[in-house]
Amino acid sequence: MKHRQEGSKLFLKVEQNLNLITAGHIERLGVEADEIHLDLSEARIVDSEGIILLWKLLREGKKVLLWKPPRILHEMISILELKEFLPLEKMTGQPYEEERD
Amino acid sequence: MDATLKLKNKPNIIGAAANFTYHWGINSGLDGAHATRLAVAVSELVTDVVLFAFGEQEGEMEIAFQRHDDRVEVIVHEYGEPFNPDRHRYERRRALEEGNFTGAGFELVQRLSDEFIYLNKGKQGKEFRLVQHMNTPHITELLPARELSSTADHSQGPQQYTVKPVAIEDAEDISKLIYRTYGHTYYKDKLYFPRQLELSIEQKEKIGVITRTRQGEPVGYFAVLRTTDSNICEVGEAVVAIKHRRKGLMKMMLRQLIEMARERGLLAAFGEATAAHIISQRVNAHFGFQTVAIVLSISPVMVLSGFEKHTSSQDLSSVFEFVLLTDIPPREVYLPEQYKNILLDIYQLLGMEVTAMPEKTPTLPEIAELEVQIAYEDKFALIIVRQFGEDFEDQIDQIFNNLEENQIRTIDIDLPVSDPATPMHVPLLRQRGFIFCGLMPLFHQEADYFRLQFTFARLDFDLIHAYSDMAKRLKAIIQKEYYETSAGRKQVVS
Numbered sequence: 140m141k142h143r144q145e146g147s148k149l150f151l152k153v154e155q156n157l158n159l160i161t162a163g164h165i166e167r168l169g170v171e172a173d174e175i176h177l178d179l180s181e182a183r184i185v186d187s188e189g190i191i192l193l194w195k196l197l198r199e200g201k202k203v204l205l206w207k208p209p210r211i212l213h214e215m216i217s218i219l220e221l222k223e224f225l226p227l228e229k230m231t232g233q234p235y236e237e238e239r240d
Numbered sequence: 241m242d243a244t245l246k247l248k249n250k251p252n253i254i255g256a257a258a259n260f261t262y263h264w265g266i267n268s269g270l271d272g273a274h275a276t277r278l279a280v281a282v283s284e285l286v287t288d289v290v291l292f293a294f295g296e297q298e299g300e301m302e303i304a305f306q307r308h309d310d311r312v313e314v315i316v317h318e319y320g321e322p323f324n325p326d327r328h329r330y331e332r333r334r335a336l337e338e339g340n341f342t343g344a345g346f347e348l349v350q351r352l353s354d355e356f357i358y359l360n361k362g363k364q365g366k367e368f369r370l371v372q373h374m375n376t377p378h379i380t381e382l383l384p385a386r387e388l389s390s391t392a393d394h395s396q397g398p399q400q401y402t403v404k405p406v407a408i409e410d411a412e413d414i415s416k417l418i419y420r421t422y423g424h425t426y427y428k429d430k431l432y433f434p435r436q437l438e439l440s441i442e443q444k445e446k447i448g449v450i451t452r453t454r455q456g457e458p459v460g461y462f463a464v465l466r467t468t469d470s471n472i473c474e475v476g477e478a479v480v481a482i483k484h485r486r487k488g489l490m491k492m493m494l495r496q497l498i499e500m501a502r503e504r505g506l507l508a509a510f511g512e513a514t515a516a517h518i519i520s521q522r523v524n525a526h527f528g529f530q531t532v533a534i535v536l537s538i539s540p541v542m543v544l545s546g547f548e549k550h551t552s553s554q555d556l557s558s559v560f561e562f563v564l565l566t567d568i569p570p571r572e573v574y575l576p577e578q579y580k581n582i583l584l585d586i587y588q589l590l591g592m593e594v595t596a597m598p599e600k601t602p603t604l605p606e607i608a609e610l611e612v613q614i615a616y617e618d619k620f621a622l623i624i625v626r627q628f629g630e631d632f633e634d635q636i637d638q639i640f641n642n643l644e645e646n647q648i649r650t651i652d653i654d655l656p657v658s659d660p661a662t663p664m665h666v667p668l669l670r671q672r673g674f675i676f677c678g679l680m681p682l683f684h685q686e687a688d689y690f691r692l693q694f695t696f697a698r699l700d701f702d703l704i705h706a707y708s709d710m711a712k713r714l715k716a717i718i719q720k721e722y723y724e725t726s727a728g729r730k731q732v733v734s
Contacts, residue, residue, distance in 0.1 A: 156255045159287050183276060184258045186283040187344045194339055211276050218351045219344055220332045 141235060142168055152178040152235035157189035165192060173201055178235035180207035190215060193225055204232025242268070245303045249290045249320075257303060258283035261314060265372065268307040269439050274372045277352040278314065281370050284345035285316045293320025309440050309465075310430035311354070311373045311616075319365035325358055355616040359642045362635045363607045371616055376435035379415035401489065403496050406448035406463065411437035413458040414450065421479050428477055447473065447500050449493045451480075459484040462493035464501050464509060472682050473501050475511040475524075494527055502565040508682050509565060512538070512558040521559050521707035529561035530589040531710040533678020534718055537650040537697035539618040555649070555697045557704050559711050562590060562681055572597050573657040573688065576666040579676060582713060583657075583690065586679045589710060602660045608632040612639060619649040624684055628661040633668060640672070640694075649696050654680055654689035662690060675721035678714055693718075698726075 140161060141152040149172035153161055157179065169175050175196060179185070189212065196203050208227055216225050243264065247253045261282040265275030282303065289301050301318040330343035350356045355371035406414070411434040418431045430436050440446050448463030459481040464473040475497070480489045501509055511529060513520035521531075537555035570593040575583050580596060587594045608629030613622045621643050623636070636653075643651055653674060655662040669692050677691035699722065706715045 156258055156283065158254050158258070158283055159290070160251050160254065184255075184262065184279045184283055186258075186280050186287060187341060187348055188287060190344070191339070191341050194335070194341075198339065209276070210273065211280055214277075214352075215280070215348055218348060219330065219335070221336070224336055 140164060141237075144172070147171070147173040148176065149174070150176045150178075150235055152180075153182040155182065156184040156186070157182050157192075158184070158186050159188045162188040162192040166195065169196060169201065174204070175201055176204045176206070176232045176235070178206040178232075179209060179212070180234065182209055185209060185212045185215070187215070187219075190219065190221065190225070197224075203230060205230050206232050206234045241304045241306050243305045245305075247286070247301050247303065249294050249299045249301065251290055254283055254286050254290060257286045261303075261305070264305050265312060268312045269374050269376060269436060270312060270372055271375055274375055278312070278370060278372050281349045281352045282314060282316065284349045285368050285370075288345055289316070289318050289320065293318050293323070295321065307439075307443075309428075309436060309445065310433075311371050314370045316368040316370075317365055323360075323366060357614060357616075357642070357646050359612060360638050361610065362638050363631050364610065364635055367612070369614065374430070374433060374436050376433045379412070379419050379432050379434060382412070382434065383416065400454050401451050401459070401484075401487075401492070402454075403449050403451045403460075403489075403492055405500065406441055406446075406450050406461070408438050408441050410450050410458070411435075411441065414448075414461050417458045417461055417481060418479055421481050426479070431477060446477070447497065447504065448477070449496050449500070451484075451489050451493060453484075460489040460493055462490065462497055464497050464506075469684050470682055470686050471506055472508040472510060472686075473506050475509050490523060491526070494523070498527065498563070498565065505566075507564065507566055507568065507686065508562055510560060510562045512560055515557040515559050515704045515706065518705050518707040521561070521705075521711065524561045525708055527563065529563045530586070531559055531678075531706075531708045531714065532562050532586050532590070532681060533560040533691055534558070534704070534706070534711065534714045535560060535650075535652065535677060535691075536693055536699060536704075536718065536722070537695040538620055539615070554699055554703055555695075557699070559706065560678060560680070561708075564590060564592070568592050568682070570594065571658065571688070574599070574660045574662050575657060576663040576690065578666075579690070579717075582717065583679050585713075586710065587681075590681060592681065597660070599663050600660050601664060604632075604661060605629045606631065608635050610635055610639065612643075614643075614648070619647060621648045621651045623651065623653040624689075625653065625655050625659075625662075625665075628659060628665060632665060636669070636672070644696075650693065651695075652677060652691055652693045654684065654691050656684075657688045657690050666692070673725045675725055676714075676717050 140154060143150050149169050151165060193203060213227060216222055258279045262275050262279035265278045293299060299320055304315040306313045325346060328343040328346060330347040334340045353370045354373045357369045359367040414437055415432055415434045418426050446463045446465045450458055451460030452458055461479050463477040464475050467474045498509060511524045513524055536557045538558045539556045573594045574597050606629055608631055609626040611624040611626055674692040674694045677693040680689040680691050683689050701719045706712045
């Protein structure tokens with residue numbers, strides 16, 4: 140997983156799955172951040188640990204922006220009836236960019 | 241099984257298991273969206289096992305992957321702490337207000353799978369079974385209606401047909417032929433999907449022949465399938481275009497097929513002839529097949545185009561018929577006393593030499609090993625006894641209850657006749673309403689099994705037709721036991 144911090148903003152790119160391990164990692168990295176940009180364009184498999192992570196981050200008052208969440212995440216949010224809490228279409232952020240020298 | 245993964249309950253295996261599932265799904269014929277759903281469901285189950293199944297202890301789970309013609313199945317098997325899914329229901333309010341997402345993973349597993357069954361096998365652990373149906377294009381989506389219209393009428397004698405082994409490139413022609421002949425009514429739905437057929441041929445799951453006219457038009461298809469865990473094959477998937485019937489094509493194809501199966505070292509062939517009429521049973525008899533069992537309510541009612549007048553108004557029952565393709569060495573068998581005569585007669589008809597051993601009471605291991613196979617769409621389950629054990633009764637009751645909860649209508653059980661413990665377990669199964677079914681020779685791992693059956697279906701035996709003398713004998717016993725046990729049984733109507 141790639142990540143970089145810019146002040147209180149944390150930028151992350153999940154390159155594999157968003158699951159128990161990656162969610163725990165993101166949670167630890169995001170402790171100090173107020174705004175988290177999560178690039179999910181390469182995350183194929185997201186499970187409920189990813190949804191729990193989003194719930195935690197939002198509950199802590201952080202701003203969470205997503206880039207290209209996979210279709211399965213929309214489907215899972217719909218199954219769990221969490222569309223109002225997690226309106227993905229209103230959470231659109233930017234793609235992850237490597238840090239420029 | 242295509243593959244089995246043995247995994248420790250460690251978090252770092254979650255992603256690996258999900259990735260394997262995704263890639264295996266794709267290679268088995270699923271599209272990306274369905275392979276992803278399957279992988280997410282596996283990720284959820286594996287996470288639950290890692291987090292909860294073993295507490296702080298180290299534990300293991302097994303994930304088995306099996307591709308079938310029309311679906312893929314993944315079985316997650318673990319031996320951890322007891323689990324009652326009813327006590328872990330997902331609640332939206334609790335999740336949103338308290339951040340308590342208990343049951344969310346399990347909810348997703350069920351909703352992302354086309355079929356899902358949870359089996360509690362007591363000391364033998366727990367099984368979570370996930371199924372995704374294949375979703376490749378139907379023949380009607382691939383070809384224009386004009387091309388799918390009926391075949392041309394060539395009045396030809398048998399000498400003008402050619403019968404050849406099927407190749408991958410025949411798949412679309414086979415689908416076309418099935419559609420032209422039966423419309424949408426052929427009972428093996430997967431034959432309408434050329435891509436699934438290609439995969440089956442490519443993976444050598446079936447040996448088939450195709451008949452063409454001199455003009456190259458496909459007019460007949462017949463295949464034997466590797467459908468069991470044994471070196472035997474099932475004669476199934478047969479079609480002859482309506483205008484080319486009564487020209488001996490079916491017999492020509494079956495003769496060639498049996499020869500091909502023999503050349504490939506298969507020990508026996510069996511057929512599941514419908515009991516809705518005797519036509520298929522008569523064809524099988526012509527080729528030396530012997531009746532070995534009658535399986536009640538093996539699938540729901542269906543109407544085959546061209547066979548409307550033979551259509552049953554109740555669940556379909558099948559007459560199982562066997563023919564040996566090679567000599568089988570003599571074997572010792574332990575047969576339940578009340579069925580010994582008929583089972584020995586079946587062996588004799590098949591030409592198999594067996595010695596019925598005297599009854600004895602063996603010492604049993606603590607845990608029985610029972611395998612469950614489920615035909616989800618047919619609501620039919622088969623329990624295979626791999627090993628008897630002291631907890632056999634508990635496991636049977638638990639599995640039976642789980643299957644009943646999942647609306648399985650018929651549950652059969654195969655008991656190994658090479659095991660001296662088989663006869664002593666028959667009374668307890670009879671007490672639970674299981675009735676006679678027959679003999680399943682060489683059916684699992686080249687060993688013979690005695691089959692009992694249980695069905696919730698309400699059946700009229702006048703609609704179950706038996707052709708051979710043995711089929712009539714089997715039917716008489718099964719009918720008697722069915723009515724003896726039906727009074728105390730909750731039943732469902734077709």
